[in-house]
Amino acid sequence: MRGRGASALPLLAPFGIGIALLLVVPALITFGYAFTDHTGFGTPRFSGLGNLRRAFEDPLAAAALRASVLFALLAVPIRLLVAVGAGIALARPRRGARLGRVLVYLPTVIPDVALALVFLWVFNPLYGPVNGVLGAFGLPQPVWLSTAWGARWAIVIMMAFPIGEAFLVTLAARRSLPAETYEAAAVDGASAWQQLRHVTLPQLAPLLVLLAVRDTILSLQVNFVPAYVLTDGGPDAATLFLPVYIFDQAFEFLGFGYGAMLTLVLFVVTGVLITIQALLARRWGWLR
C-alpha cells in the first residue's frame, strides 16, 4: 500500500503534538535551566556549572542520591519478582485464575495517597496490625517509620503492591507464546519448573529486560507520594528520595535551576543503572 504512511500522519498528530508540548519541550528547557540560576520568576541568568558544584557540596543531595539508588536496588527486584511471577502463574485460563489476577491488580487501582495512608496506619507502632501480627507469632517488632532502615523497608513494602502495569504486560506476553512449544516440552516429559526455566523465561527475556528498565525508572521517580505522605523524607533523610528533594528545591525554595541540575543528575544515574542492566542482560545472553 503505497502512500499509506503519509495518510497516517494526521492520526498521529494529536499525540505527537502532546508529546512535543508536554514532554520534549519541557525536558529541553529543563536541560537549559540546569546551567542557570533560575528561581521560577524573572529571567534566568547563565551560571555555568555552578549548580553542579553546589550539588557536589550539598550533603542533602548526596543523601538523596543514596536514598534513591538504595530504594531502586531494593524495590525493583521485589516488584519484578511478584509481577512477572504472578503474571506467568496466572496466565492460564483455569478455575480461580481471573479472581487471582483481579486481586493481584487491586492495589494498583487504589489511589496512592489512600494506599500510603493505609501503610502509615499498618506500620503504626501502637495501632498498626503489622506489629500486632509479628508479636502474635513471637517475632521481633521493628520500629518502622522512625528508624532509617524501618522507613526504607516500609516504603519498599508499600511499593511492592502497585505492580499492575508490569503484571499486565507479563500476562499478555506469556499468552502470546505459542502453545505448540509447551505441548512439545510436555511430550518430552518436561516438568512445570523445567518448562518455566527452558521455555517461558528464555522467550520472555528481552521483554523482562525492558520491564526491568521501565521499573528502574519508575522506582527512581514515582516514590514521591509514599515518601511525601509516609515519612516526609525522614528520618534523617533516609527516604529523602531525589524526586522529593527536587520537588522541594523547585517549588518550595524557588531553585528551578538547581532542581533542574538535580534532575540531570537523576537522569545520568538512571542511565548508568539501565546500562548496567543491559550489559548484564547481554552477558547472560538475554539480549542479542
Added chain:
Amino acid sequence: MRRALPRLLLAAVALLYASPLLLMVSGSLRGRGLPPPRGVEILPGSPTLDAYATIAEVLPLATYGRNSLVVAALAVPLTVLVGSLAGFGIRLLPPRATRWALAATVGALLVPVTAVWATRFELFRLAGAVDTFVPLVGLALVATSPFLVLVYAFAFWQLPDEQLEAAALDGAGPLRLWWSIGLPQARAATLAVVVLAFTFHWSNFIDPLLYLNRQSLFTAPLGLRLLQQLNPTDWPLLMAGAVLTTLPPVAVFLLGQRAFLGDEGLLATAGRWRR
C-alpha cells in the same frame, strides 16, 4: 503435593494483595477514640459507621469527589480519542516507520516525570492555566500515558491487512478506517483504556498538588491529604476517607476488569490459547 504447593503460594500472594483494601475497610469501621487493640484485630469488636458520618462535617469531600469526576469525565474520552488515533496511525504506517513509532512511544514512557515537573508548570503558568483543570485534563494529549497508545497499537495489530486495504480501495480515508474498522474491533482495548485512564486521573495526586490552589477546586486525593493534615492520628476517620477515595476507581476497575484480565478479550486474542 508438588502441585499443591505453588497453588497455595499463589493463593497466599493473592490474599496478601487484597489485604490493603481489607485493612482499609476494617480500619474505617473502628470506633473513634478507642484505645489501641490488644493483639490482632481482623474486624473491630463493635463495628460502626461513625467515622463516615463525621467525615462530611470535617471536609466537603463530596465537592472534591465531584471535581475529580469532572476531570475524569473530560480527560478519559480525550485519552481514548488521542490514544486510539495514535495507535491506529501506528498501524497504518509502513513497517519500518511502525518500528520507529513504537520505539519512540516506548522512549516517551522512559522519560522521567521529574524532568518535566517544573518546566511544564512554567508553560502552563505562561498559558494562564494554573488553578484550573486544564493542566490535569491536558495530560490526555499524551494519551495520559504512552502505555495506553501501546495498548491500542497492540489491539490494532491484529486487524488483517486485507480488510484495511479493501476498505481503502473503496475510498475510505484514514479517519474513516479508524472509525468504522479500527474502533469497533478494538472494543476490549477501549474498555481497558477507559479503566486505566479513569484510575489514573481519579488518583492523580502530584499534578493537582502542583496546579490547584483554591480549595473549591481540590480533587479527592488532595482532599484526603488535607484530611490527614487536619486529623493526623484519627485512624478510623482517615481510613473512612481512604475508602471513599478508593471506591470509585475500584468500582470502575471491577466493572471493566474482564477487558484486560479475562481469559478472552484484549490480550487473549493475541495468542490463540490452547491448553
